[in-house]
Amino acid sequence: MDKWNLIIDVENCTNCNMCVLACQDEHVDNEFPNYAAPMPKHGARWIEIMRKERGQAPMIDVAYMPVMCNHCDNAPCIKEAKDGAITKREDGIVIIDPVKSKGQKHLVDSCPYDRIWWNEELEIPQTWIFDAHLLDEGWKQPRASSVCATGSIVAKKISDEEMEKLAQDEKLEVLEPKKGTKPRVYYKNLYRYNSCFIGGSVFANQDNIIDCIQDADVTLKRNTEVIAEIKTDIFGDFKFDKLAEGSGDYQIEINADGFKKKTINIVLDESVTLEDIQLSK
Structure with a gap:
């Protein structure tokens, strides 16, 4: 019926x-x-x-x-x-x-x-x-x-x-x-x-010119396990969504050609927008 x-x-x-x-x-x-x-x-x-x-x-x-x-x-x-x-x-x-x-x-x-x-x-x-x-x-x-x-x-x-x-x-x-x-x-x-995200923007200061970094590889890990991988967009932005609220410790790894790897540790309670992330040579 x-x-x-x-x-x-x-x-x-x-x-x-x-x-x-x-x-x-x-x-x-x-x-x-x-x-x-x-x-x-x-x-x-x-x-x-x-x-x-x-x-x-x-x-x-x-x-x-x-x-x-x-x-x-x-x-x-x-x-x-x-x-x-x-x-x-x-x-x-x-x-x-x-x-x-x-x-x-x-x-x-x-x-x-x-x-x-x-x-x-x-x-x-x-x-x-x-x-x-x-x-x-x-x-x-x-x-x-x-x-x-x-x-x-x-x-x-x-x-x-x-x-x-x-x-x-x-x-x-x-x-x-x-x-x-x-x-x-x-x-x-x-x-x-009912879920959370972790997001941020990646940039660099080259010769006193601040610019967004496009196509940087951003990896989300939890206890060394890779959860997701994405690339930054034209504005240097990235966003990992559909994460459980209060799900604890995560690591963000950012790699871009010509720059040092950046690692950020996060304790996720609710959605997090990271401060602008600067990469260095």
Whole structure:
């Protein structure tokens, strides 16, 4: 059976917030019986864009990651709900019943991704419902993806086997897979948000002329093992990405024709932009 999945490309998200606004426009002050009660105008972020800044000047990048209910196949909230207040549809969408869930504030803490919000006025837990009410009317996409100008968010209704192959082919990841919740929200280029880089610029001072060194060989090592090798670009820049946060000791070796080898030791906690690196004869 085909089921709904969401694919989010972190590299393409520009923080325009159209998905956030579309969710609010659809749900604030609007009630959809058997799907969701009205979303509060303030305080609830059923779709939220997280921001991650990496590096230091002058080499910095910023990633934006939309997050929402993951519609997990092994959802802890379903197990914690009383009286069948949370159910999973055959098409993969998780729904919190706006009537049966009344008073069950404990469900807010049941979500390991912090994606369930408490509606204080109505005394019910709420989350993003994948716009199931619209999909049931024939919509091909939830509003969040239909308004995404960069195509960063795309919904796909396909079989689990097809989704598994797509995830492998496009190197898609889910958030915190070790939790074992089996989310149906997948991310592309997630490294932009959850990994680190080591970068820098290489230059030389020759006859009082400071110039970038292009095509210098830069090697990243860890415990003498070569992790990666790259060349500096026309600006003398290099960047090793997709490194684990807090992964410890690394060594950078820089070799360029006519210059002495330069070695730099680094303890990686979060992304590092090295000071300009000068090579000498």
